[in-house]
Amino acid sequence: MENEWYERMAELGEKLASSVTADDQSAEFSHEKWNLVAATGLFGLPFTRDRRRSDDTLPQITAALEGLGHGSDDASLGFSVATQLASCAVPLARFGSAELRERYEHPVTTGEIIGAxxxxxxxxxxxxxxxxxxxxxxxxxxxxxxxxxxxxxxxxxxxxxxxxxxxxxxxxxxxxxxxxxxxxxxxxxxxxxxxxxxxxxxxxxxxxxxxxxxxxxxxxxxxxxSWLLSHVMAREILFIAAGQVGQMRRRLDTCAGRARSRVQFGQPIGAFQAVSHAIVDMRISVETARRWLHDTVARLVAGEDVTARVAMTKIVVSEANVATARTAVQVFGGAGYLSATGIERGLRDAIAGTIYSGTSEIQRNKVAAVMGLGENGGSSW
CATH class of the missing domain: 2.40.110.10 (Butyryl-CoA Dehydrogenase, subunit A, domain 2)
Structure with missing residues (x-):
């Protein structure tokens, strides 16, 4: 089921990628793209019949968001989609009263209502x-x-x-x-x-x-x-991380392709060890981030206490996203600095990942608190 969601959203992402640079320059939200994502049924995945089993669909949700990030370099769209799921769909599905679910489940599921x-x-x-x-x-x-x-x-x-x-x-x-x-x-x-x-x-x-x-x-x-917030923020971190992993996979593919096709001094730039090693390091970062993400999701679904692991996943994924985006600019050289290639946008989009949903410093405080190394940092996001 996860692979089906991944492939479906990756295919959709490719269709949504055509106007990303122009959209970024205008800074306008695309309701058309939003409606296409909503039509897949993604927003309805948290609404299980038994609210106590709402986490059962987390693997499908994270696979879908990873696929969307891999298929399209529109990180803004993926971020808004993840926000809809975490901020609105998850709390209503798990904690909303029967009256709230009756009133809002359908419009949230269809994307008619945008949540925050x-x-x-x-x-x-x-x-x-x-x-x-x-x-x-x-x-x-x-x-x-x-x-x-x-x-x-x-x-x-x-x-x-x-x-x-x-x-x-x-x-x-x-x-x-x-x-x-x-x-x-x-x-x-x-x-x-x-x-x-x-x-x-x-x-x-x-x-x-x-x-x-x-x-x-x-x-x-x-x-x-506070309990609701802790529940929601853990899932928000994982949903956003899934999109970031997809974006990193796309970035790796793009940089590897560039290294094979760009010729300098009579040979592809991938033949230069400095470039090839940078891309190898990028692959290591991508695969490490992906393993952290999916392992943490699996542990959460299994009912484990993943307080520290969620925080560590955010650190690993968000900081790898920034590092690989920075490497991509370097691999593309002057072209990476131009808006038209979209490479510099990837770096601008990645920076916020170490800030929102709890900064990297807050996440390290959380891990330290779980380890008994400090009293603060475990109760706030």
Whole structure:
């Protein structure tokens, strides 16, 4: 089943790759490409009949995202797709009430609703437990006030899972998540922010001013937001890593092809040891990253505690993505510096991978905490 999803999405990715450079320059999200991805049924994979078995489809999801990344060099599209799955589909499928699933499962599955989640705040950064956005209960539901930053898919989102403080600030049981529709009074999503890479995957901010949300829009349980966040972020990391592995495989193919065909000083540049060794190192990085990804997914599905392994997978994959993108620019030389080849875009897109979903430093803190080397770093993303 995983191979079928991989091949299907890789084939689709090739069809979506034609206008990537122009799209990057205009920084516009493509609803046409989005609808083609949605038509595959990918967004419906987390919605299993038995919510307790929602992780059973993780191997298919990661295979599909890897295939999409391998087939197309549109990293922005893959990032928005992974965000839809992790931010909206996964929490609704696993923790959403029957009422929430009845209302949102179909439009999320078909891509009619684009999802996002709002976690980070301007003053809290990576420290999720320091968030200040508060939800106060009254007779009619909850009233939410606060600000959110760095919301992937935010400017185009129809439904946002907003994480708030409902209990004692700074405690594991103090957070609660709410499914907040875009048209909620008092809920304002910004337009797209200019950024270095992933330009066609819109990033924005949000303000909530006396935004009233019904009590039945709690995702999971009141006070269960930290557990929900940990669940979601582990899968977000793996989904995004799958796309990055696909992109690295495509990059390896491209660089190997360049080394065989580009002739300098009377011979293919691949004949020069400096070039061939760089590409060999790229292959080692790609295969190492892929093994880490699929091994961690398999362990998660088997029910193992993968807290440290998810963090290590993110470090291995995201940093290999940056390193191989940098090597690709060097292999292509001056051509790699030009926008038209798309090589420099790969480097711009890769850089953010060591920052979003918890920086490389945060991930190392997590591993250290699991090893008993420090008290901090294990509770926030």
């Amino acid at each position: 989640h709002a976690i980070t705040e301007p003053d809290a950064g990576s420290d999720a437990l320091a968030m200040r956005t508060a939800a106060v209960a009254d007779d009619h539901g909850y009233v939410i006030n606060g600000r959110k930053a760095f919301i992937s898919n935010g400017p185009i989102a129809d439904l946002v899972v907003v994480y708030t403080v409902t209990g004692q600030p700074g405690t594991f049981t103090g957070l609660t998540a709410f499914a907040v529709p875009r048209d909620t009074a008092g809920f304002t999503l910004s337009g797209p922010l200019g950024k270095m890479g992933l330009r066609c995957s819109p990033l924005g901010t949000a303000e909530l001013t006396d935004a009233r949300v019904p009590a039945d829009h709690v995702v999971g349980q009141v006070g269960g937001g």
